[in-house]
Amino acid sequence: MTDAGLSSRVQRFITTHIDSIEKLEVLLLLRARTDQAWTASAVALELRITEASAARRLAELKTGGLLLQDGVGADAYRFSPERSDDAQSATELATTYAARRVSVISFIFSRPMDRVRGFADAFVLKQDKDKGGNGHG
Template sequence: MTDAALSQRVQRFLMSHIDSIEKLEVLLLLRNVTDREWTASTVALELRITEASAAARLADLTASRLLVSSSGSPEVYRFSPASAEDTRSVAELAMTYSERRVSVITFIFSRPQERVKGFADAFLLKK
């Protein structure tokens, strides 16, 4: 499928915030259960990923201001985007992912190839 299957809002959001399916799944999990505080351990158990990976994804999403965390031991996280635009984008992304999962996955996996091409293009000799 082409990028045309995804709205411009969803494409922009994915380009800005999501670089892996795992990060997307973490974000959508916390969005779907907003009345719960999550730890890296509980996210790992729910998504069947390693705790270290869950912790890294939670930290990335917090740095992107899509989650908030409270310091403590263990640190807990909640879905709470800093902007209304991000809230709308995540809602549209969630709907799109449920309806056109393959299109979203294809878009995410196509991104690294674009970065590698851009890096390789930097070494082209120009006249």
């Protein structure tokens, strides 16, 4: 175990695929209940989040290679990682999250700040350029 008591495999998986607790919860729900295909509305109801947010998380996880769209409906998803290593990492993450929830949450919240700051800075710079370029600046 390394930083915050998380294995390097779990840290790598979180860094690659998970940027919010909400996305983690969606992933773990689908991983735990592979017997059904999940729609955004079903995920939203189960996790008490908005349907739009659930749809966004499902799409992000699909893009990340962790979910497949189910053949039954284009808007239904199943946990089905493209890489076997991701399946093993997700299993380890689920076990770790059950045992060390605070450590996992802390790790997720500690890492995206640089990206968020970079995004915010880019947005501010873009706004400044737009203001200068339209004569209102």
